[in-house]
Amino acid sequence: MFQGIIFDLDGVICSTDEYHYLAWKALADRLGIPFDRQRNNLLRGVSRMESLSIILEKSTVTYTDEEKAAFAEEKNSLYRELLGRMSPSDLSEEVKTTLDAIRKTGLKMAIGSSSRNTPYILSRIGLDRYFDAVADGNCITHSKPHPEVFLKAAEMIRLAPSVCLVVEDAHAGVEAAIAGGFRCAAMGDARDDPRAAFHMNRFSDLLTFIS
Ligand code: B16
Ligand code: MG
Numbered sequence: 001m002f003q004g005i006i007f008d009l010d011g012v013i014c015s016t017d018e019y020h021y022l023a024w025k026a027l028a029d030r031l032g033i034p035f036d037r038q039r040n041n042l043l044r045g046v047s048r049m050e051s052l053s054i055i056l057e058k059s060t061v062t063y064t065d066e067e068k069a070a071f072a073e074e075k076n077s078l079y080r081e082l083l084g085r086m087s088p089s090d091l092s093e094e095v096k097t098t099l100d101a102i103r104k105t106g107l108k109m110a111i112g113s114s115s116r117n118t119p120y121i122l123s124r125i126g127l128d129r130y131f132d133a134v135a136d137g138n139c140i141t142h143s144k145p146h147p148e149v150f151l152k153a154a155e156m157i158r159l160a161p162s163v164c165l166v167v168e169d170a171h172a173g174v175e176a177a178i179a180g181g182f183r184c185a186a187m188g189d190a191r192d193d194p195r196a197a198f199h200m201n202r203f204s205d206l207l208t209f210i211s
Pocket of ligand 1: 020
């Protein structure tokens with residue numbers, strides 16, 4: 001049915017989404033901007049600067065581009081400090097076992113993430129040499145919901161979108177997958193997205209879709 005799988009990273013392979021929240025929350029609190037977990041869901045899958053724009057929509061102050069760049073840097077350095085606490089034990093047994101089972105089927109496996117921190121995250125959790133290809137925020141100009149990162153991943157594993165499954169936890173990511181001509185398995189925050197072909201309660205459900 002499929003010849004390749006493209007995995008989103010944050011919220012799918014690992015839970016750095018909580019660290020994104022804590023780092024954005026610290027910045028928003030410092031600036032006196034209301035921000036909570038519900039609003040944080042709007043940032044899933046979108047780029048760092050677009051995330052900042054969404055947060056600043058609730059600000060009464062207008063900031064210069066230089067100030068915005070400094071805010072993004074401030075958030076990212078706190079986020080990376082939190083990532084530094086991760087280790088291979090932060091990769092769940094279920095995710096690792098499922099990935100290994102998919103590997104045995106011979107399917108190509110790639111990462112398609114908006115994050116520019118993807119190489120660092122993969123190295124923290126011990127997966128830096130695991131995937132056949134990694135497309136991330138460092139090699140794209142348009143973030144999800146644009147399909148560029150998934151198209152790039154498919155190109156890297158030399159497969160057409162029609163034979164690849166994208167696994168996503170963000171509505172922006174599901175939209176990106178469909179726009180690129182992929183079928184999508186949705187989980188977490190995006191689980192019930194009607195555009196997804198498969199709805200996952202847990203990561204290991206993937207094994208039932210690909211066989
Ligand atoms: P960074 P994904 C996305 O990763 C996150 O979901 C999103 O919250 C974040 O803003 C984006 O990466 C950029 O991350 O600041 O590390 O470049 O879900 O596409 O793996
Ligand atoms: Mg995600």
